[in-house]
Amino acid sequence: MLTGRAGGTGSTMYTTLSPCDMCTGACLLYGIARVVIGENKNFLGGEAYLKQRGVEVVVVDDAKCKGLMDKFIAEKPELW
Numbered sequence: 804m805l806t807g808r809a810g811g812t813g814s815t816m817y818t819t820l821s822p823c824d825m826c827t828g829a830c831l832l833y834g835i836a837r838v839v840i841g842e843n844k845n846f847l848g849g850e851a852y853l854k855q856r857g858v859e860v861v862v863v864d865d866a867k868c869k870g871l872m873d874k875f876i877a878e879k880p881e882l883w
């Protein structure tokens with residue numbers, strides 16, 4: 804899920820799905836200022852914690868991201 808300019812303080816992170824605990828921690832560790840999340844219906848991650856720590860959180864609620872996750876969950880239930 805880590806994309807973009809890793810380690811850049813003040814960077815924006817773009818994710819397909821709401822970030823899990825590990826990704827939430829990585830965002831905080833690397834000083835990510837803003838996280839743009841494709842969708843959070845299939846999984847709701849550490850958004851509240853990010854906000855609490857001063858990170859701007861934007862949930863796009865994008866149908867393509869939701870569709871991508873729905874397809875992945877249907878095809879690879881053992882990985883989900």
Ligand SMILES: [Zn+2]
Nearest residue numbers: 804823825826
């Ligand atoms: Zn993660």
